[in-house]
Amino acid sequence: MTELETIVNISDPAVQRIIDVTKHSRSSIRTTLIEDVEPLMQCIRTGVDFIEIYSSDTSPIPDELLELCRRQKIAVRLIDSSIVNQLFKAERKAKTFGIARVPRPARFSDIAKDGGDVVVLDGVKIVGNIGAIVRTSLALGASGIILVDSDLTSIADRRLLRASRGYVFSLPIVLSSREEAIAFMRDRGMPLMVFDAEGELEVNDLGANEDQLALVFGSEKGGPSDLFSEASSASVSIPMISSTESLNVSVSVGIALHARIRRNFAANR
Template structure:
């Protein structure tokens, strides 16, 4: 493998390269064509998922050869080194990674993208903490869910820099869709997908999910508000997770993992 060409460190925040990164960091539109991906693991996951990596950036003291060794498929991607001062100027109070990339944003997903799949669909109804959403995407990918649908998440795009980090790049692998609540209700009805909701006050035990042989939608709300009334009305199963009386609720990402694990039994029986 040929060595990378020598390049100087960019130490001017008004350099065209630095200004381009700044524009991406400050842009929050859902239709952005260029996205920022932090950390080598997430960049590698994006590349393996077919995302076109535009350019790579490191801070001072990082050896570009180490990137080639860790992710050989990125050898042809141009690398720029940024001074610490330029990095601080670009990111301000936001997280500053020692390695990051700019990439072409994939096309946003649609509900129809997973109509022919066989896995379950996780619907997050009003879940807004990006860390929880990312953890659920990771769990859903690991337990063979078909997709994650976000309702009222506060996100404009699933390729939000924070969500890419929280999901460890798996948002590029597992179909994740932002959709209006009414569209999701119509979709689930049209596809004849049974719906299960989870809430502490529900009567049916979570084990009931083991008995459903076809694919289903598992809906989880936020810990504070729970599942919306509109979604509750269409639920075929209303389940709760048995837990200590001293605990009011579980974190939503933990609940998602338990529900998906229960569903593994339906595929094995």
């Protein structure tokens, strides 16, 4: 087993770097904290640029992660557990975590590189739902996600990194206004399909459509905005037992993308 250096002095520059990254008041997010082994490994494989990776001296780092860091020439050190407790205080204490440089923000042109459907989240603000949708979209062949009115200022938000299990850097995610998103779709000739409980189409009707589609989902309470509804080519419903008021938005996205799986998998080959 590799003998790792342990940080035992709170004045070590790495400790200050971690404190700076965890400040909630940062106006410019250039570096971010990525927590837990699985998200760290996913981000490393995606090519995220890490400054250093740390673990509490009471929590052994898995050999698989150590080997991945060695291959990518990422520095790894332990931190005395008493310092870790001071760093995170009342927050959830990560046992293994890393400081990484935030990749440049995704652009519409990044989404346009692939032919899979585009998921548009209109007013979806619950970060846990967005994180689940990121994983589902990647798994089922979407080419990217557009976030509108999400209240996020960066996809490097620690809550989103946790909720997505580190997959947030694995496909393009664009923060956009409604007007910008609609202009992009029109330029691409991409039909907008707005999901609504009273939609004229059912979700299974989308399976035979060979076009690249923009699948628009509103919040569970508010539904899609008027601007997207007016710009849409059609509205789509997901059939369900009438006593059920609505589906969780992440579940709705999964159902819609699964209906499109044949077309999107073909587009990604």
